[in-house]
Amino acid sequence: MGILLKNGKLLELETGELLPREILIEGKTIQKIAEQLDTTGHEVVDLGGGVIVPGFIDMHVHLRDPGLEYKETIETGTRAAAKGGFTTVACMPNTKPILDTPELMNYIYETAEKTGYCKVVPYAAITCGGRGEELTDMQALKEAGAVGFTDDGVGVQVAGMMRTAMERAKELGLPIVIHAEDESLSGKGCMNEGEVSKRLGLPGIPGVAESVHVARDALLAELTGAHLHVCHISDASAVDAVRWAKRRGIRVTAEVTPHHLLLTDEGIDGTDANWKVNPPLRTENDRKACLEGLLDGTIDMIATDHAPHSVEEKQRAFQVAPFGFVGLETVFPLLYTELVAKSQQMTLQQLVHKMAVAPAEVFDLPGGRVAEGGVADLTVLNLEEERIIDPNDFASKGRNTPFAGWKAKGWPVLTVCEGRITHSRP
């Protein structure tokens, strides 16, 4: 007996057409896609006219497990992912301890298998403890299933260390994923350096703290032949550096977050740490450059940088509260509403491409398409349903979002991961 999805419209990714299609799922596989299928012996799920797309893939998620379970666990974080339409997430190694051993890779895979609502692929740290002093055993970490290497949360400060990391990553065929931040430039900043930080009298983080690392690491990627992936790009000159590197034939890819596409530092009043994130929200010029980069192919994909913190932590003063926003449960409705429905700056198929197809291609992961014989990772969206974002509704333990109270439409109503229904809402 399989699961038969009826009364749905399949998004044709090339043309954007919505085709009336029924889908039969057996085991972990999409067995058949046709205009009409025989229901005999199958569990029928009525999609109520919803739009079927490939399950979303988020290459930048902080699951906080092990060690920081008061912020999030693999169970709550993946439940939030499933609710947001995700079937795969890549988790960041800035946990406690840092994910820098094969044993910790195993812990992630085993816990996700037991308690997870989506697939979890872990990144391993570049340096032991993320301290930037000594490289991890990258080969052993690859053998244990690392999907790439990153010290996200901090930048690798020493260029020579990054060069050696890239040489090893190149040999292993895995990407180096950078949190681009030169600490000698970012210092103790808590928001973007500019007009707004000056007005508020808060210490700033200049855009060049990001772009000098992007440019440096692009040149190191050229030297070593490694694949460089740039996390959460936020600065106009950093987007330009990626564009330049791509033109030069350097193997570089990049991601942008929903908040850097939709918000600027103008929204910060210096009292609410739910507006504090790293890299910081920047200027309208930077925001536009990120959107332009996404549309012209400079930026390959959207990633949320889901970074849950406790309510208590985010109630601290702006200068001392931790950086980070949650994002998994709101990313699609926010971007669909703001960039597709309201302003037509993107098409639905472009958005789905950036959230599912591109991450699967760039990181060579299963999924990213809805096709016969392929893995049954898919999401059904109700593009009409409008709701107000209320952090109290989140499955994540995190409530830290600057988007509370925003009205958005396009909510995921069904998520299927490897043939299993991981999220379903009437």
Ligand SMILES: NC(=O)N[C@@H](CC(=O)O)C(=O)O
């Ligand atoms: N993005 C953030 O503001 N915070 C992240 C770290 C990171 O992604 O650099 C976190 O781990 O909380």
Ligand SMILES: [Zn+2]
């Ligand atoms: Zn980061």
Ligand SMILES: [Zn+2]
């Ligand atoms: Zn991050």
